[in-house]
Amino acid sequence: MxxxxxxxxxxxxxxxxxxxxxxxxxxxxxxxxxxxxxxxxxxxxxxxxxxxxxxxxxxxxxxxxxxxxxxxxxxxxxxxxxxxxxxxxxxxxxxxSPNSLLKNLDKKNGELKLNDELTKMITxxxxxxxxxxxxxxxxxxxxxxxxxxxxxxxxxxxxxxxxxxxxxxxxxxxxxxxxxxxAPLGYLVTEQFRGSLGGHKFRVEVDQILPAAKMMTEHKIQSSSGPxxxxxxxxxxxxxxxxxxxxxxxxxxxxxxxxxxxxxxxxxxxxxxxxxxxxxxxxxxxxxxxxxxxxxxxxxxxxxxxxxxxxxxxxxxxxxxxxxxxxxxxxxxxxx
Incomplete structure (x- = not known):
């Protein structure tokens, strides 16, 4: 993969x-x-x-x-x-921007309106x-x-x-x-073991899944845990x-x-x-x-x-x- x-x-x-x-x-x-x-x-x-x-x-x-x-x-x-x-x-x-909007509002006849300068720019x-x-x-x-x-x-x-x-x-x-x-997917490793028995040499391969290193924690990391x-x-x-x-x-x-x-x-x-x-x-x-x-x-x-x-x-x-x-x-x- x-x-x-x-x-x-x-x-x-x-x-x-x-x-x-x-x-x-x-x-x-x-x-x-x-x-x-x-x-x-x-x-x-x-x-x-x-x-x-x-x-x-x-x-x-x-x-x-x-x-x-x-x-x-x-x-x-x-x-x-x-x-x-x-x-x-x-x-x-x-x-x-919110700041430009507030700075370019005028109140006319009790209503807030954009001033002429901003209206010309924004139209x-x-x-x-x-x-x-x-x-x-x-x-x-x-x-x-x-x-x-x-x-x-x-x-x-x-x-x-x-x-x-x-x-x-x-x-x-x-x-x-x-x-x-x-989420840990893990990864496959193959270990080989060699030896001899009764004068005969042998080799054994063993597959195992090892977890991937240090995954994301589920909940909030606590400051009380230290650095x-x-x-x-x-x-x-x-x-x-x-x-x-x-x-x-x-x-x-x-x-x-x-x-x-x-x-x-x-x-x-x-x-x-x-x-x-x-x-x-x-x-x-x-x-x-x-x-x-x-x-x-x-x-x-x-x-x-x-x-x-x-x-x-x-x-x-x-x-x-x-x-x-x-x-x-x-x-x-x-x-x-």
Whole structure:
């Protein structure tokens, strides 16, 4: 059994998984032939430390890139499956934070109303949001834990493979590299015993199941137990089965975040070589809002906001999505 198969065998499916998959299939069928479809993943995964979760390890990501990119994919004519962390930043609503809403309310004739400045800013966003809803070209799925995310990622990828090559995966979520297994599957070992009896040598093989090391505790970890030592296991590299098995004809885009500029292109090219997908978008933590590096098998290019674009509040995601859409179009037209 492959490592990723073992992971799904022990990790429970998210709540209402079958119902979500049914609605996912309906969304794909509705948009098939009308629009290309992109899966955008967004936000960070959590790794619970207990089955009845009180504490967890979190991944840094507010979901800004995924939410902004979703809006630009929709404007570019795509239908979007938005797989995002629950309560993370979402498309359209991201333009209206609670603080900005309160600061831009005026009381007129005893009624609270948005002031003219905010109304002018939010009107085109509201119009675009309603267009998207009326055309039924966005489908929202939420996750919190790592296992929720991976179950939904696999389901969405398998659904979109049926519509390949006009489907695209844009994997912007921050996914944990480590986890605590929830249920012990154990593993098989074979021990050999050698000896001699009456001048004859013999060998005996004995199979036994040993429990997997340190599984997730069921209830809240008590501080009275003293200092906590946690052993995390490596998450199987899901990009491998995603590209080779679940979505072999999909245009797959992954992201690589680094803090050391000297390692960025090397790491991105290493990922391309290892997983055989189409594009890696490399970004540095310090400059990710202004510049990214796109690495494919064919070329390496930098996408960067100009000074004018910065002054006019152009988002780097607009440039990224425009480039990805162009590459994706060339990809699926090559199948004709």
């Amino acid at each position: 492959e490592e990723w198969e073992k992971y799904f065998a022990e990790a429970p499916a998210p709540p209402e998984f079958e119902d979500v998959c049914k609605r996912l299939e309906e969304f794909c069928l509705y948009n098939a032939g009308k629009k290309p479809i992109v899966l955008v993943t967004s936000g960070g995964t959590t790794v619970p430390l207990e089955q009845n979760t009180v504490r967890f390890v979190d991944n840094f990501s507010a979901g800004t890139r995924g939410a902004a990119s979703t809006e630009y994919f929709l404007k570019a004519g795509y239908a979007v499956i938005f797989l995002h962390r629950e309560k993370s930043i979402a498309p359209y609503t991201r333009h209206l 085109p966003v509201w119009e675009e949001y309603n267009r998207v809803l009326s055309e039924k070209c966005i489908f929202m799925m939420t996750f919190t834990t790592l296992s929720n995310y991976l179950w939904l990622l696999r389901a969405a990828t398998q659904s979109l493979q049926k519509l390949a090559p006009t489907s695209l995966l844009y994997l912007a979520a921050a996914v944990s590299d480590f986890y605590i297994p929830q 906590l030592t946690v052993t995390l296991q490596l998450v199987p590299k899901m990009l491998r089965p995603l590209v080779s098995l679940w979505g072999p004809q999909l245009f797959v885009v992954s992201f690589k975040l680094e803090t050391d500029e000297s390692k960025l292109i090397e790491k991105a090219m290493g990922a391309l070589s290892k997983y055989k997908h189409r594009l890696v978008i490399g970004n540095l933590l310090q400059t990710r809002r202004e510049e990214v590096t796109l690495v494919s098998k064919e070329d390496v290019s930098v996408v960067k906001l100009s000074d004018t674009q910065k002054q006019t509040n152009v988002e780097i995601e607009l440039l990224i999505v425009n480039d990805v859409c162009k590459r994706h179009k060339e990809y699926f037209e090559s199948f004709r």
